[in-house]
Amino acid sequence: MIKLECSNRTKVLLAFQTYMELCEVHILKKVDYHYSGELDLIYLTSEAEGKTTYYVPVSFEEKLTPAWIEKVLEVIRSQNSQPVFTLVIRERDSSAVHYTIGHGLLTLPSPEEVKNKKIEEEKKQYLLNELHKKKSEMYTKAKQLVA
Numbered sequence: 001m002i003k004l005e006c007s008n009r010t011k012v013l014l015a016f017q018t019y020m021e022l023c024e025v026h027i028l029k030k031v032d033y034h035y036s037g038e039l040d041l042i043y044l045t046s047e048a049e050g051k052t053t054y055y056v057p058v059s060f061e062e063k064l065t066p067a068w069i070e071k072v073l074e075v076i077r078s079q080n081s082q083p084v085f086t087l088v089i090r091e092r093d094s095s096a097v098h099y100t101i102g103h104g105l106l107t108l109p110s111p112e113e114v115k116n117k118k119i120e121e122e123k124k125q126y127l128l129n130e131l132h133k134k135k136s137e138m139y140t141k142a143k144q145l146v147a
Contacts (some may be wrong), residue, residue, distance in 0.1 A: 006035055006042050014057040015042035018088050021096060022046060022055065036075050038070075043085070047083075054085035060092075070099060 006012055015033055022028045030047040044055040054076050058064065064087075071111065077083040084109035126142070 004068075005037060006040065008040065010059060011040075011042055011057075014088075014090050015092050016058060018044055018055055018057040018096070021088075028087050039071055039075060043072075052080060055088050055098075056082070056085050057090055057096075060106065067103060073101075073103060097120040 003072060018030060020070060022031045028046040028048065031044055032046075033042055033044050035042050041056065043116050044057070046053050046055070056072055069087075072085060073083040076085050082102075085086045088096050089099070090096045
């Protein structure tokens, strides 16, 4: 990220922290970072199920204006037909709040869709926990076989 043309080290740090959060906490696989010279901004993208999500990290100290948000939407619109991005506001202690911003109002998913998504997330978490348990057991068995 430092090799990008962004001269502001704070923006590089914010982008790196967001990159790590997306990869390690949210477990997103295809996370890339990009630089917009027009906005002097590093933003991140992730792809899941053929859908690209944009993440724009900013410091909690930055003054955000509607004009700036419009510029970000224009940059995203030039790359994606649906201009929507997630604004990641980062605190000094690296905690973050995510806000999804788009043009106009977005349609919310139905209660059934929310329920299905929650069930899928719970299944995924259960499988990850089971894999972690099995991995530990297999490692222990392998150590016993070698010894």
